[in-house]
Each structure stands twice: as structure tokens, then as C-alpha cells.
Amino acid sequence: MSEPEKTENTGLYLRLLGLAAVVAFAVMAGLWLGHWSVPEENPTFPRNAGEPAAVAQQGAAAQAVAPEDPSAPPLYFHARMDSMEDWNTVSQEAALAAEAGINRVIVPVTLAWTAGEPGEDVLAKLKRFVEVNPRAAFLLQVDMNPSAAWIEAHPSEAMVVDGAAQPLPSPASQQWLEDGRTALNTLLESVEGSEVSRRIMGYVICGLMEDRWLMPAAGDRSEVFRQGFRDWLMRRYPSEEALAEAWGRPGMKAGEVTLPEHPGAPDTGRVFVRLPEEQPLADLLRCVSEITGDALAAFVSHTAGTSVISPLLLAPYGHSLEPSPNMAGHFALGNLLESDLDGVLSPVSYTDRGLGGAGGYMGPVHSLLLRGKTWVVLDDTRTGMARDPETGAFTRMRGLRAEDIFDVQRRNFAAALVHGLGLAWSDPLAEGWLLDKEQWRVFAKMREIYTDHRPPPMTDPAAAAEGAGPGLVVVVDEASRFYQLCDTPLNTLLLAGGRDAALRAGLSVQFALLQDVLEGNIGPAPVWLFLNAFSLDGTARRQLRARFAQEQSCAVWLYAPGYFNGEASVENISDITGMRVRAFDGPAQGGSVFGLSGQYLPQDAPFGAAAQWNPLFYIEDEDADLLASYQASGRGSVAVKTMPEGWTSVFIAEPGVTPALLAEILRILEEPLYAPPGDANYFDALYAGGGLLSVHAGQAGKRAVSLGEYCDVQDLFDPAIGWVQKESFILPLRTGETRLFSVKPMARQAI
Template sequence: MLHSCGLADEGASTRVPVRTARVRVIEGIPRLVINDQPVPARIFWGAPGRGVVPAGPVGQEIKFEFTALEDGEGRATLHLRFGSLPGFIFLDSVRIVDTETGEKLFSCDFESDADFAANWSVWPPDERNTVGRVSWRSDAGKDGTGCLAVRLQEPRNGRWPDFHIYSRPTLPIVQGRHYRVSLWLKADLERKVIIAIYRPGNPFVFLGGPPGPFPSQVRLAAQAGVNLVSFPIPMPWPRPGEKPEWTAVDTVCREVLDSNPNALLIPRIPMDPPAWWIAAHPDHAMKWDQPGQDRVPASVASSLYREEAAARLRELVVHLEQVWGDHVAGYHPCGQNTGEWFYEDTWGTALSDYSPATAEAWQRWLKSKYATDEALQQAWDNRTVRLNSVDLPTPQRRRSQPSGLLHRPRSEQDLIDFAEFQQEVMAECVCHFARAVREASAGRKLVVFFYGYTFEFGAIRNGPATSGHYGLEKVLQSPDIDILCSPISYWDRGLGGSAPAMSAAESVMRAGKLWLFEDDTRTYLAKDSRFPGWIDGADTLADSQSLLLRNTAEVALRHFGTWWMDLGATGWFDDPQLWKVMRSLQPLDQAMLTRGPPFTPDVAAVVDEKSIMHAAFGSDAVTRPLIYEVRRPLGRMGTPYGQYLLSDVFKGNVSAKMLVFLAAWRLSKEERTQLRRATEGRLKVWCYAPGYLTGGEDPKTAMKELTGFEVEEVKDTKAWAEPTERGRKLGLSQGFGVKQEIRPLFAVTDANSDEVLATYPNGKAAVVLRRLPDGPSLFVGVPHLTSELLRLAARQGGVHLFTEEDANIYANGPFIALHAAHDGVLAIDVGTDTNVWDYVTGESLGKGPRLSLAMKKGETRILVCQERIVATATDGGGAEE
């Protein structure tokens, strides 16, 4: 099976030039289409130019040779990176020799404390280095002599900086010359050390190093039919009057194609300006109310940054199209925090952005929205504010909770407006750069962006909106974006978990964009890593395969794209046994590509972006359990669910039988009426404070109109619900919620005893189930849901449950993917009396509707109903019957 543009697997090049690579909606499903041929969006992501050597408790001499890819211009330096595993590394006897002349270009034996100071430097050199310390040891080196001791510790702020050491004397490396490098290494724990020689500059140019895992993984991907390759490249950003340096860009592209001549390139492009630009334009750099940031990018509100960055981006894309265009499938611009277009340091305690550029943009935004001082004063209920002098909300104001965890209109409209402003500014920046790529590539290539982490940012202490990721609906309207992506959620991704999406992914798909999972699973080959999600990684080959099988089956059944990511650039996927998982799923991919129906699950989890603008500082007491953590019980309820924006429900784009409104706090009277009409006859789960925020109407009246329940605000009680006798009869066995007082909090006042399923500690009705003329409704006052409550609701709404116990289920077409949440026998109801097979083994499992499967926690199985479709054999063969 061919996965890229009709190209052959690894071997002699039969490459067809890439004329077009775009996403096109075919029969209601966004598809990756290359040269007019739909192909599975399956990609490998790795980082070229990263040589890796092992280090462990037994000291050893490391030797490697390389031929310089480019000229060092008398400025080359040797760099060593030690990963993100706390512990000690000992370094001694570093040599670099020209093999032709025998000339010793560099030599350091660390015979005294002065050797390091004379020959090496540490990066970062300032307070940003919270993890690494170097010292001289007199007796720990080779043959018991002196050596350099590097001590790594966990960072205080949870973020590992790019700690490394590099040689200070410049090395006279010459292009085409051959060199030998040797050094002695020892570590208290098994780890990988990255070694590379660079020519410093803007950007740094890789000259050589030991063999790295990137070429091997590119070849393994090709053997599994995956020719799409994504990888980072530098962004040349010269000073005024200087010309861009393309050497580093071309070197990286060449390395990819040397590894697989049939590769289709999707370079990842950094959009943050260089340090000299920030120094030259301090008013356009991001600013926080607290110190301690690892780095300072440009403010996305700065029109100067946007225009200059877009110019550099266009120039880069034009160069790549001219030199490598026949190989390029698309472009992925990245910026801000970890390149994912959320405000730098979002997960920290500081508030951004207090730069002068942002203050100016804020005034322009308010003038555009309100036009006159009188309109602003009325909206803010403040007769003193003026459009020409209004300042950014102070940090004290932004951390205030005048009305509790949800900001009220008018009295807190300045905070609501600023939240909306932050989303629009970020969304406009993303769309601006997308347009630059679209124009520079003549509209022929993919445009890829990280954005829209609707569910993931529910866990932010400062409030979800401080991320800037709640302008998704605006971004979805851009014609210049093909693919939106994120990592698999870092919540519930481990063995037994559901691997949820960070975004309202089904809304992304319904807008004609492709949603893509970055599968940065920590495999068993990355035990020494401390990247995000490391604690939920796999420690064995079998567990790695099970996680990858779960993840890739999910994206196939939801029609997502994915890339398998060597996040640490140390060979996380450098094992043919891992790539067997990708190959084994080719028949499933092909079936879903050619005849798979759209993913239309019976359950929809819904979030309203406008409501999120009201989430105050500290609102994670609500949004973390209700929007972030809720994906765990949703994933285990026994049937698939989709993730949507409320705007899609308004539009009639969500056909689910059961709608779970996680954040529907701010609705106008017209919207309330529209929502009731759009959901008529279907089960509604109204979570925490539905319809509470109004434009001056009585909140209780608005909530009654929306939900059908009479409510009252309750105080002096924890937001915790304990099942009633009625609730226990219907399947509730445990209490749930948050064991703290929160404001606001609501109870139902007009429920009879048969309707009340759970009560607050004060005895008032917290969870109420009622059948109304427009369908059944479940009111859940606490900001939390459980899998058993969701199953209870599903039964009331006529939703098919594949199982009545906790298990992670993904289903579409003839396929049902199961990932066990615990050990035991899982009773499955496939829904019909059809024949059922095990997709991976081809084994007949009997005839439905009911089956019993013995499974271990973390085990993944894929069932096929009606027709027998079998995984591709591990020897490269396969069958589809």
C-alpha cells in the first residue's frame, strides 16, 4: 500500500513531483489530497542533525568520524546536550582531529578547574538555567584523573531549558574535510547524549556529528509506507541590509531526502524573531507582570512583528519552493509557547501581555468595537473611561473575583473584553501568517498550524482565556489553513487512558479542516526523557505498541491525521517493531479512506468559546474538572463521543442523541431559544451554571428558559454531589464534584424525589433528571461528571452503549477499537447479530450482538463487524477479504 502521492516505499526513487498538496472535503470528510489523490495523513516527525551517543555507569571512550557538510568559516563550536533526566554526567579527554593532516583542532583533559573556564561555556548563561551545574572533579575521570562533572536536577518551574555546554575556542572546520572526535563519558544512569558541531549564526548551521537516529527512522517510516516527513528548520532572519543565509535550511532538507528520496517534506518553521530584533524593538517584545520567563518572544499584537515575520516567512517559502518545491508537501509555522501559538508562559503564574505594542493594540480594538466613549462607558458601567486613554487591566484587576469564578457582564466587562481581545489578537496573527504561506506557495501546498486547544486549557490557573486559544471559530473561517493540530492530550494518555483530543476536533473537521494528532508518546526507547507526557509513557515494547495501536486506531476512526514524533530527537521510534503497528493498520486506513463514513458519535461534548471569556482567575476549580478532566469519564462511558464548539450546535451540525454542555454560561435570549430548537427531542446534559450569564436579565429566569429547571443560588456548601436512593437505583454508586465551596453554585428547587439523583451536602438538589416536552434533560450543578452518570444519561437518551463498564471505545463503520481501562472480562455489545473478527489476528470472535473479551489494562483490540478485514502481516504482506 502506498501512503504518499502514489510513491513507492523506500528504495530507488520513483518520486512524482508534488504539484499540489491540500485538504479537500470528500463526501463530507476532510481528506489529505496530493496531486489529486486522497492519501492517509500519516507522517513521521523527527529532527535531523542530532547525533546521539550512549552514556551509562561504566565509563567508555566514544569515537566517531564525520565529513563536514559546510564550511565552519573559522567559527565552529562543539555542543553537548545531556537530555532531561536528573543525575550526573562525567566528561573527559575531548579530542577533535583532522584525519588527513593529523592536526589536533581541540583538546581538553580537565586537569584543573581552569580547563572548563578556558575551553567551555554553559547555555543558558543566566537565571534561565534552573537545571544544570558544572564543576571540576579531581578523581572521577578517565583512569581516575580529573574530569568535568555535570549535575542535572529537576527545574524549579517544571520546564527544562535547552541546557548544554559548548566549546569556546572556535574550530577551523572546512567543508568536505574529514574529522575524528573522541571523548570519555560516564553517567550515573543510562542516558543519551546529543553531540553536534555547528557554525554559530542566524541560524546555526549543522556541520557534523556522530550518526543520529533520524535517517534510520525516516527509512523505517518509508518501509511502513509513510513518506510524509515533518521536521524543524531554522528561519533565516538577517539584520537590515544583510542577505538571508539558506545553507542551514538546505542542509536539513538534503538530509531528509538523502534518507528517503521519495520523502514529502513538511518543514516546521520557527516564527519568533532573533534576539537582536527583540533588543532593537523592546516595545514590541512580550512583557509580564512578574519576572522569571525562560525567553521573551515578540508580542503577537505588534503589527511591526507581524509584518516583518510574514516577510521573512514569505521569503523562506519562496526559497523552499524554488529549490525543493517538487518535494515539499506543506509548511508548518510555529511561534509563542513551544511553538503552539498560545501565549508564552501560559502555564505559569505570571500574566501577559503588558508590552506597549499590546497597549496600543488594545486601544485600537476597543475603538473598533465601541466607536465612542459613551458606548464604552455604558458597556463597562464606568463613566470615567475614555477610548484614547484606557489602559490594560491591571494584574490585580485580572486576578480579582468580584462575582466569583465567572465574570458578570457590565460590572466586569473590561475583563471580558480583554479576554476576547487576547483571543482575537492571537487568531489574527495565526491567520496573517497562514495567508503569507498560502500566497508564497501559490495556493498549492498545505498550511499547518497548532491552535484551538479548547479542552486542554481548562486546567490553566489564570483562566483558560489567558492562552489565546479561544478564537478557534475565527481561525476556522480562514481559507488559508488546511490542518490544525496539537499533541494528544497530556491528560489520560497513559496505559488504560482514552488519549483525548485537546480541541473541539469534530468542529474543526466540520469546518473542512483536517485535525491532526501529534503522537509524541514516550516509547520504551525514551526512558531517560522528561518531556511533557513522559510520566504516562511506556516502559516496554509491548506497552509502546499497545499505546500506538490505540492512538492510531482512534485517529483512523475519527478521520484525523497523525504524525509519530521523536520528540526528544534521540530515536523514540527507532525500532522496526514499533513501525509494524503503523503497517498493520494500513487496511483499516484504506477502508476508512475509501468508504469510511463520517464520524458522527451519539454523544457530543460541547464548549462555548464566548462563555470561556467569563472564566475568572482561579476558575480552574471549575474548568479543570469540567472541561479538562471530564474527557476521562467521557472516554470511559462505553460509547464514542465527539468534541464540538457550541456554534456547531446552533448551526445544526451536531446530530448526536446526547449533548453534554460543559460550558454554556453566556447565552442571549435569542441564543437560548435557538439552542432549545436545535436540540429538540435529544437528551441534554446541562453542566454547571448553564445560561447564568445574561445581558441584564434575571439569571434564574434565563436558566429556566434554557434548561427547564427552576434554580436558586446556594452558598455555604461544597460543590459535591452524593447519590440519592433514586440515583443509586439508576446506577450511581459514588459521590462526585469538587470538595470546596465555589461561587456561583446552583441547585434545582422544583424537583420531586423521583427526579433528584444527587444532592449537595446541605441536602439541596444537585443532579436532577427530568423528561421535558423537548426531550430529557439532566441538570448537573457540580462542575464534574462521572462515567456512570454519563452511562445513566446515555440510557435515557437512547444512546447505544458498547459496554456497561469503564472502557475506552472508538467506533466507526465496521470497526470498534477497545482500550482496556482495567483488567478483567469486558462484556461487549456490538449492536447487531453480525459476525465479529479480531482485526489484528484475523481470529473469529463469534457472532454478535454480545461478546466477552478477557483484557488486561492498557491492552488494545480492534474488532471488525460484518466483513473480515485483517491487519497487514508483519512481514510486509497482508490481506483484506
């Protein structure tokens, strides 16, 4: 990127899309595409189910076949089974997976929690898979939620939500952790000392709500959690006196700690906690995530230390880019980055995941990749395949085009491939979603593509040689969530909306935690997009400014960067943005108009969330170039300013950013975009990096694709399509169509 000069009135256009329509579409798409199903208590295959004769006769021959090579593409088949009837469906899907060369299987298993429970015969279940696919290798998805019998025997260790005991453990329960370790020992001894041991790749450690380590929005109000909160506070504060002072309760003893009341779901009229009087609530929000993360880490560490196979250890955690409540418990991934956890598993984002959608990641994938860890995307797309009640045959629902389903799956595959992530195709309810031969032929082609075009890992020096550096790094901060009262409305705009805007802006994007930016682990990058950096102390602000000056890069700030430093102050925002920023007196109306005429947004185009926000900020700086202003007040809402040290600051005071706005800013900064402006701007979902480029069309039409240099281009889904020595090309697409290209610059080929 060229060093940005002072911006003239020729280019910056901001358009924040209407949020209501986006949220409505996202909800409908999420319902269609499914979710990680909540496990049942009944064992998958009870010990008294018996071994079919065919399995017993063929077992020895199947076991003699070697499992898949560990170096094969990280592509998996996943299905949940709760009965032998489910197995009848899943076994057919597993056979289709084997034909497609997908030999890695994620198998949900339950543990035996009490002496009187028969438990699940995990070994028998795995042998059944081996009979279907002699090359099968397994990730065991371990449900750490205890049985109903355990909850009945330990009622004080269960969650309490809204006054009612839940069939789930409190994450603060030491009894649960102790008994869970014992149950894990039994599982590991059973499978790792058996004839299937060489087929065990590792474990996916699951627990709490939806088996995804989620906590209820209302919080756990059990006594065991109150005690856990008390103990956590004594670790966080140096003394009882320091705790009492922070909470404004002189003389308070640790034993007098109570769980602060959460005010429910405040709307945009009160976004943040008030410090210091609401410090107890901020502490509680942080504690929920850290205690949840600690429980997960305890099980992961125990498994790593007990297993004899050096297992791959994954967990569905760290989904910080989702608009979930801040009480969800998922915001301590940063504490686990140096732990025994080898990676994260997550569904495709439940926001904007349907046909034409962005299909974004749930969390900061590159914070794991840069450490040599992994991220596995769970593709639980609803395919429309279902059993005909009259014939018993599996067919696709009327009105659904198979090609549309395949294009969504191609987009999800491209999102994984471009950054070297894993991908698991899932039938989460064993309802035959994947019982379609044509679909598995598509997956077989994907496996072939992954084998031939797997990018080098971020830790490999060859990654830089492949030109894998991002044009934009999107930065999310876990700790800033602990200062919010308003969660889902704001998180939908800033986190999910900001992530999806980046994926639609037309360039290569990476996603990382703020701590990795501060520690210098990620980057360099020409542009940084800070979604929710609400909490930045003086040291952090100095570190960021020094880094931007050294790299001569640009920082794009959203809403309230650095607002908290002990207490909240608008002066902190002025300090980090380098602009004179003011706060409206009380609630103020959001919603802006763009002030210039540009190539992605017309002049006077409205954008922003037209709601009452408190706080809401505006820009009042004669040295900054104003790009947009609030419709209601005329105050500045978006501005750009070049700092004396050579870096550029862009402040978007509106709580959100759209693809059009972000694309305009990037154009002004002279950052090359794959999607140049034209008569029609499509803002397609785009994944790029490692010599790969994927486009998923938001709507039908012809769009230009600009490569920035002469390249050989090959369509990987259709080998008949390609271009030689092209700097740009025209790409006609139908709505929802996905294309994936190999892009080889001519200059690099000549070296």
C-alpha cells in the same frame, strides 16, 4: 434513541470521580508522554555545515524518485533537530519510517529575520531526508518566533510578562507581522522554486510559547499589546462612549485604556467575573485569544496567497478542551473556521494520556472535519528508548514493557483512524524515542489498516451510509471562558473531565464548538453534552430549545448553562434547563450522593468535587425527577425533566461529570452503549464510528461488548481473532491493552 419518558426510580446514577487522584495521575502521565518542545534559536543546519560527499553523489538519483501519492494515509514522522549530532539519530529513525511506508515527514525549520543572519539551509536539510527516503514528502513546521537579533533590534515589540521582557514577540506587534511575512517569502521562494518543490505538501505555522500559539498565564503587559488592546476595543464597541459606558468610566477616551489587572488564579470560591464592574477583564481575555488568532490567520493567509503549490496549512491552535488558563489565547478557533487554515495539529491531551488513559483530543475536531478540514494528532509518547552512555546503542529503559508502549500508540492510532484524522509519530527532542525496529513494524501494520479501513470524510454523503452518526455530541464554548476567573480547577473538571467521561461512557462521540450547534452545522444527535455553555443570550436559548424539540433529543447541561446574558442571573439557567433552579447564598459545599440504585452507580454513592464553590446552584422543581443531592445541604444537584415539546433536559449542577454518571444518564435515555452494565464496570476508553470500534482497557478483566445488532467482527491488529454474526461478545483484556475492530452489521451487508 427512543423518546425518553418520565424517569422512574429504576435508573439514573451519578458518580463524579474524585478529582484529586485524576489530576495527579494526569500530571504524571503528561510528564511521561512529553510535550511539544520549545524551539532553540540556533539554526538546525547552518549554511557552513557543508554537504557530506555521499549526499552530493547520490542526490540526483534520489531526487528522480517520485514522492508519495497525496492520497496515501495521512501518517507522518516528526522529529526536531538542532544539530548534526541530532541528524545522526533522526536519519536512522527516518530510514525506519521509510521501511514502514511512512513517507510523510514534518520537518521543523527556522526563518532568517535580519540581513546579517546566516539563516538555515532548509533545502540542504530536505535533501538529506530525500537521501534517506527517496519517496519523502514534507510538511514544513515553520517557527514564526523571530531570532534573538530581531528581538534585540525591536525591544518594544517583545512580550512583557511580570515586568520582564521576553524573547518572544507580542501577538499585537505589527512589526513582527510585517517582518514575518517577508521571512516567509524568503522561505517559500527557496523551497518552492527548487528541485524539492514537488515534495512540499504544505506548512505548519507555529509561534509564541512552546511553538503552540500559547500566551502566558500572567498575560502580555507590553505597551504594544496595550495599544493592540485599545484598537481591538474600538473595533468591538461602536464608539468611545459605548466603551466608557460598558466599563463604567464615563468620559473615558480610547487613549486612556489601560490593561486591567488579572487577579491571578482565583480558586473555586470565586468562579466568574462580576459584571459590569469587571467587564474590562472579560474584554481582555477575549482580546488575547482574538489577537493571537488574528496573528496566526495573518501568516496563514499570507502563505496561502504567496505559495505556488496550493499548500496544506496547519497550525497548533484551538486546544479548547485542555484545562489551560483562560489567558492562553487558544479560544478563537471559531474565527478561523472559514479562513485559509486547512487544519489543526495537536498532541494527544496531556490529561489522562498514559497507559489505560482516555487519550482524548485537545479540541473540537469535528468542527473542522465537517468543513472538509483536518486535524492531525501528534503522538509524542515517551517510549523509553534512549542511548546507552557506555555502548552508544539505543535500548529501552528497564522496567518498561514494549507492549505497553505499543498499546498506548495503538490507542492514539485508533483515535485518529475512527474519525479519519491525521497522525504524526514524534521524537520531539531527537533523543531516539522512535529508534526501534519493532515499533516501526507496529506502525507499518497501522498504515496497512488505515489504507484498508479509512472512513469517508464527514462531508461525504457516504459517511451517513456507514452509520457514522454519533450517539453523543460534546459541545464546548470558547467565549464562555472569557467570563471565568477560576480557570484550571474548573476547566479540569468540566472540559478535560467531561471530554474524558464521554470517551469512557461507551458510545460513539463527536466534539464540536457551540457555534456549530447554534448554526445547525453539526448533528443531529440523540444526546448533547454541554460542558461550559455559560454564555447564552435569549436568541441562542430559543434556537437550542427549538432544535431539541425538532429532533426530540436530550440536552445534558453542566454547572452554569446560560448563566450570562449581559449580566449573570440564575433565571437564565432556569430558562435553558426548563427547571426551577436556585443559587446558594455565597460559597457552598460541592459533593453529592446519588439517590437511586442503578446499574452503573450504587445508591448513596458519593461523587462531585467536595470544595467550596461560588456560585453553586441547586434544583428545586417538583416536576423534575431528582437523581442526586448535595451531601452538605440535601438540595437537589442532578435532575431530569421531559419538556412539553418532547425533548429531555438533564441538569448536573455539580461542576463536572464522570463516566459512571454519564453512562447512567445515557442508559436512562435508552441510548445504546457498547459497554453494558455488569458485575464490574470498567469505563474503558472507547472510540467508535465509521464501522470501527476500539477499546483501550483501564484495568484487567473480562468485559461484554454489545453491538446492538448482528455483525461480523474482525480484530484488525490480530487477524486470527473475529466473530461472525454476533450481537455481543466477551472481551478479556489486560490493563492498557488496545483492541481495534471492524464491525459490519449483517443488515447493511444484505443491502
